[in-house]
Amino acid sequence: GIAELDLDRASRRGYPEAVYCEGKTAEQVGAIATEVGARGARTLFTRAGPEHAEAVLAQLPDAAHDATARLLAWPAEPPEPTGGDVLVVAAGTSDLPVATEALLVARHLGRRAEIVVDVGVAGLHRILSRLDRLRSARAIIVVAGMDGALPGVVAGLVSAPVIAVPTSVGYGAAFEGLAPLLTMLNSCAPGVAVVNINNGYGAGHLAAQIAEPHGP
Amino acid sequence: GIAELDLDRASRRGYPEAVYCEGKTAEQVGAIATEVGARGARTLFTRAGPEHAEAVLAQLPDAAHDATARLLAWPAEPPEPTGGDVLVVAAGTSDLPVATEALLVARHLGRRAEIVVDVGVAGLHRILSRLDRLRSARAIIVVAGMDGALPGVVAGLVSAPVIAVPTSVGYGAAFEGLAPLLTMLNSCAPGVAVVNINNGYGAGHLAAQIAEPHGP
Amino acid sequence: GIAELDLDRASRRGYPEAVYCEGKTAEQVGAIATEVGARGARTLFTRAGPEHAEAVLAQLPDAAHDATARLLAWPAEPPEPTGGDVLVVAAGTSDLPVATEALLVARHLGRRAEIVVDVGVAGLHRILSRLDRLRSARAIIVVAGMDGALPGVVAGLVSAPVIAVPTSVGYGAAFEGLAPLLTMLNSCAPGVAVVNINNGYGAGHLAAQIAEPHGP
Amino acid sequence: GIAELDLDRASRRGYPEAVYCEGKTAEQVGAIATEVGARGARTLFTRAGPEHAEAVLAQLPDAAHDATARLLAWPAEPPEPTGGDVLVVAAGTSDLPVATEALLVARHLGRRAEIVVDVGVAGLHRILSRLDRLRSARAIIVVAGMDGALPGVVAGLVSAPVIAVPTSVGYGAAFEGLAPLLTMLNSCAPGVAVVNINNGYGAGHLAAQIAEPHGP
Amino acid sequence: GIAELDLDRASRRGYPEAVYCEGKTAEQVGAIATEVGARGARTLFTRAGPEHAEAVLAQLPDAAHDATARLLAWPAEPPEPTGGDVLVVAAGTSDLPVATEALLVARHLGRRAEIVVDVGVAGLHRILSRLDRLRSARAIIVVAGMDGALPGVVAGLVSAPVIAVPTSVGYGAAFEGLAPLLTMLNSCAPGVAVVNINNGYGAGHLAAQIAEPHGP
Amino acid sequence: GIAELDLDRASRRGYPEAVYCEGKTAEQVGAIATEVGARGARTLFTRAGPEHAEAVLAQLPDAAHDATARLLAWPAEPPEPTGGDVLVVAAGTSDLPVATEALLVARHLGRRAEIVVDVGVAGLHRILSRLDRLRSARAIIVVAGMDGALPGVVAGLVSAPVIAVPTSVGYGAAFEGLAPLLTMLNSCAPGVAVVNINNGYGAGHLAAQIAEPHGP
Amino acid sequence: GIAELDLDRASRRGYPEAVYCEGKTAEQVGAIATEVGARGARTLFTRAGPEHAEAVLAQLPDAAHDATARLLAWPAEPPEPTGGDVLVVAAGTSDLPVATEALLVARHLGRRAEIVVDVGVAGLHRILSRLDRLRSARAIIVVAGMDGALPGVVAGLVSAPVIAVPTSVGYGAAFEGLAPLLTMLNSCAPGVAVVNINNGYGAGHLAAQIAEPHGP
Amino acid sequence: GIAELDLDRASRRGYPEAVYCEGKTAEQVGAIATEVGARGARTLFTRAGPEHAEAVLAQLPDAAHDATARLLAWPAEPPEPTGGDVLVVAAGTSDLPVATEALLVARHLGRRAEIVVDVGVAGLHRILSRLDRLRSARAIIVVAGMDGALPGVVAGLVSAPVIAVPTSVGYGAAFEGLAPLLTMLNSCAPGVAVVNINNGYGAGHLAAQIAEPHGP
Ligand SMILES: Nc1ncnc2c1ncn2[C@@H]1O[C@H](COP(=O)(O)O)[C@@H](O)[C@H]1O
Ligand SMILES: Nc1ncnc2c1ncn2[C@@H]1O[C@H](COP(=O)(O)O)[C@@H](O)[C@H]1O
Ligand SMILES: Nc1ncnc2c1ncn2[C@@H]1O[C@H](COP(=O)(O)O)[C@@H](O)[C@H]1O
């Protein structure tokens, strides 16, 4: 077969399998969706272009699809939320696709999650006026391109871990996200966990794990 | 003054200040240690060379010093551990300095923490025989140089978040830790939080935050 | 002329010439195909786009063409297989084009070759359940993008040489295949031979050479 | 001769020549100092190691020498300050050598200049409590290593131009100052002028030019 | 909301907000334009493609639009110029888009600004014949791709600060502007302030700040 | 004006001006062609796309145009050749566009020039069988992508200088020509002069200068 | 314990464990040597500095030590050679340490192995005069720094696989071995297996595997 | 043997062999010097440290040694100069070691060669006042670090080829010579031949070849 789905991941790790659509043909993704439906296994489809989405929806017509986040989820309804709260913070409007992917993944993995947009460090009052909201979250995802300075600033203000997602927003010496990636890895404030450039999926997954409910 | 200690960090963030010794003179570090003692504020001194250690111990003779980890802690005794367990896993013996830094930081920030060494993917049975121990931790720190493959393998086996620390162990195309850094950022298994190359301090801090006790 | 075919390569090296189509016009490739037919020399055409394929097939209508692998072979039928077995392992479904190129090249250069797909390290049981198959091969080609961790894991389990092919599958800090390339060059397990990013042709060629029949 | 001093720079540009000592032998620097003395031309000696300093002082015993900044100035006394004020801000204590070089150069080129140290973004209250001082300067130099986030944060708060100096303070993915350099080039807040890594001299020079007195 | 406009920037910093259009949808930019109009706040729209421009002009039909510079300004008329003069110098004709963006931004931020084009160092007489004009400016913006040598040459001839803008003009080892960026950061002549590759906006902003009017 | 043609270059340097078309609009190139025609100055137009070519030919209908080399020359006829011979050697057929640009430039700058194609090091007999031809040239241009090994091999066999032109032919770790560029800069055989990736123009110009006639 | 020796590697893979000494203290290496002796397991110690060697020899006084190759082997005597022949080729004298490491490793893993030195492509006759010897080997290791051109040239002449080892010999744009590494990955001649920069150990191991005896 | 001297290089190429001393032991260099003396073959020893120099002089006591250039030549006396003149231009005093190496190599390969020092573009009058001297040379070597702008400026003023040698002079974003290397490869003025960073040897060799005497 062309794919060996890791469907026992839910039992092994507690989180469902996710199918990375980029680099797969629509036919391949469609065939995987068929198997997913047959097995009845909760599954995400990430980085799905229009033709991937069409192929999934042809097999799983009741799947949820967010075109901005390039994400499909089946079943469409997230599980009842448990554990701590997740907050997603986007530095700029252009970071929305990645931030939305993170938001939706956290929800589909079982967490309550909210989003705040366009509060980058160029106008510091915007993040400082959200301190209470920041401090009430169990895990904070901060999405930023260009200078990537926001995650470190947020981490310096809160107790919860900050998951930093560099984006390819920017140009020139942003080098497709390399600049914010390096910024985040070198954050002066400790408590910053970095994931790959534009990796909203990974950030949402990590946030769900960190905010997982634990016995007292 | 030469330093503006962030001593209200403990109240703001819940974790003590850490003084980054590299690039400071022994005199500067000594002056900071004096202020730390005067204020009675729990503090770590990281990446401390022998002359830095000497300067700290001259002011705070009862501080704890681990030469391998290049770490000093004052007071010497970590707080009574709370929250979940932290497990530190080192791929090779050469990763010990970074892994030890992570271990001690997690302990000094209030967590129970243990370490397992030399269980890299070249002999997979070594990590597979520790599955139970891996699965009992609330946060797992995986330290690896060269190919940096271990964190992704561990993440694929457990439910807890994995904090991946690339090290500069290796040579040639390891490029001082760039190779394992990139590996970890591109982990096929989700749930991998990356910190800077050789950043045992940041990993220990993040693990302590993730394993923080929460009400039920 | 525009090309100086190395057709004595078969006698000098024991393996046929391969024409690298990228960067050549369809006219140039067509002219080369004409010469190939005239000389009756077994030849591969690699990285052939649709227009290259068309130009070859216009001259050599009985050539074999695999669009996924972007490969044409003339004559279409591989030689009778000799030597040891070659096994191609692809970490993910998206690695199929490169893996298929490697598979077909190994066959057209005279080896028995099989393929296994989507057995990456995120779900380790998938590769561990193929140990017998891995251990029966004389040469193993492992194709992987993103973290590129699979070749090192496989090498640690077998006696045969592993040929590692990094792919450009992934995004962000995968840097078009740089990340898995560096991982493979730094493999903790010895016995990993690395070829260029997406170089299925080179991997298949090398595997054929390694699994070459030798007198006792 | 071994050097062709640009001593007419003062008349052409309004600022004195500076001798870059690194890569010159002590003998060469001594010979240049002799010529400087003979011509009576105000001159700076930058990035001077102990042996360079000794060679200059042997020829110009009344020169000023700051070992931290690795700077010598002759004559020792800066000119009477004119123009606007320059403020130098250092993110951390380890940035002091570069920040001091910038401070002294601005003074020796004729500006009033002050310094504030260890006010990085990890503890944001430290910079926010200096807003008045920041807003009274005609040019602000911000020196930072690691994440290099401070210049952009400062630029977002003031009207004056910010000169950003990345330093090699940090380790791992700081890549000897590359990380803060990229951060500064990608600052979300406009008004950030970037100079070379560790280039305190260039920053001081640029600040002096920006704060130059102009007729009304 | 999708955007949190920093409209108090004018009062805080003295310069209006600029909306970075790249990575935003036309709908998002249109919504921002509506808010801009409603608030009556002077605003620039940078790096605007045709569809962004259309969306802005639908809401603010009297905005100024320069397609070469990819810039929109509202209101269309720049404020009455004050302060010193700004001169924009472009090394080659291909640098015109970036140079024009810088020119227009400087004007819309309240400065008198002129432009000189195609005076690169390959024919040195071209820049040498403009010495008087160069020396009359309070701030000089020099835009150059390829070798990026012009800013350093200009800085060596004048007293005013030079703002250097590397462009992505060139090919091969120009690496999309990396080569001129490095050249400018390493300028032998002091007094060179570097901004991001192709960042005409940032250069115009910085020039406006440097040439700001000050009391005597 | 939009362009300041360096038409006195012919008198100053002995070689005509060349207009770099990339990044210029067709209108701009057309305007330049008009001026060229009016002044009657021998001129080359390099890296000209179809729309550039059309714009030049509209103004200078008798110009020569080679679409493969993306070159136009006016007047169409090269000057009568003088000086030594130039030989252009291309490692592979895919290097033809760059090699042809070099060939035509050398001819239009007044040298006799010939070309040999597809003689890369994978089949060494191809270059070794041309030793006489190589040794009769005053300057040899060697164009190669991928491993870029051919120039060093040629340089080791001859007395004349070798001008090495790396091309972007290849994929993966060829990194758009970086690999052959580095190879050529590190040539073990001395006598290799390197120009920019794909810079056939620069190579042809340099060869013309080297093979320039000199009195006895 | 500090190390988890993979001593069952011999049974699992057919080749003994190797201890990577760099980054380990002499004490750690000594402790490992003690365990090696106690278990009686054939073991190599690679990249061993003088202090590591001393620590090993203190525990295993009859171990073989080659200071140039920085290698120790215990027991000192290689096993009786089987399988095909291995030939090690060094481009220059400066490549000797790496080449010797490869040679000794191949012998200690059970192959007959010989070496040829200083036959780089700058004087092509040197390698061409060894064709017979090259063609009699089952695996050829080619070690080269600087341009790294030799492996591709050799691969084009023979039927056996070529293992290419880039070295850090060279300076400037050799970038510590990056240049020859890229050259080798982009070899025009197929049949080149690349290992890490300076990785003589890996090359010798791979050669031993390729030249392994097989039944007819 | 450890070295296979390419002593027939003089007859094949017309220029003597050069021994690259870096990475060789003093013993190896001494052994090579013995062979050189025995064969009576004119030879250069480049990048020779003090211990290499001592080893050569022990065997060839009448060799010439320049410690700045790290060069030895045997026989000490250059041949009677023929061909055109070579001019070496150094941008700064710190470039002297590389510039001197180039100068001496050109002389030992049979050319008349002179040097001009510290005429970088920061003070443009210094190079402009040497126009006559520049225009009288058949080949010009320009050595520069930091911004590397001088070779392009010189090339724009003369007819002869310019050999550009980037040096590692500078710091920070000079990246050990990468910045001037890229500048030179992207020179706006054609006629610039680039060699490796700090490669004075290669520059001198190339200049000697270019200025070679030819029949009329
Ligand atoms: N080893 C370390 N790695 C990364 N960050 C650190 C390290 N040690 C301390 N830090 C952080 O760096 C900040 C600045 O350090 P300092 O220069 O001492 O003011 C501290 O407040 C810590 O949050
Ligand atoms: N896909 C490929 N990747 C790398 N090398 C190749 C590929 N296809 C062919 N080659 C090699 O590249 C050489 C040059 O190709 P060509 O440009 O067609 O003469 C051929 O002789 C092959 O050895
Ligand atoms: N072309 C540009 N280049 C760099 N920064 C810009 C540009 N245009 C706007 N900006 C800045 O980027 C900030 C974020 O933009 P936005 O994403 O629209 O909120 C704005 O507030 C501006 O200060």
Ligand SMILES: Nc1ncnc2c1ncn2[C@@H]1O[C@H](COP(=O)(O)O)[C@@H](O)[C@H]1O
């Ligand atoms: N300083 C140098 N830089 C670059 N190439 C050199 C240098 N010195 C010698 N070479 C060349 O490098 C080749 C290899 O040197 P070796 O390793 O001594 O055999 C010599 O034959 C010279 O052609």
Ligand SMILES: [Mg+2]
């Ligand atoms: Mg601090």
Ligand SMILES: [Mg+2]
């Ligand atoms: Mg081990």
Ligand SMILES: [Mg+2]
């Ligand atoms: Mg070919």
Ligand SMILES: [Mg+2]
């Ligand atoms: Mg899968």
Ligand SMILES: [Mg+2]
């Ligand atoms: Mg905004």
Ligand SMILES: [Mg+2]
């Ligand atoms: Mg022009």
Ligand SMILES: [Mg+2]
């Ligand atoms: Mg040699």
Ligand SMILES: [Mg+2]
């Ligand atoms: Mg000077």
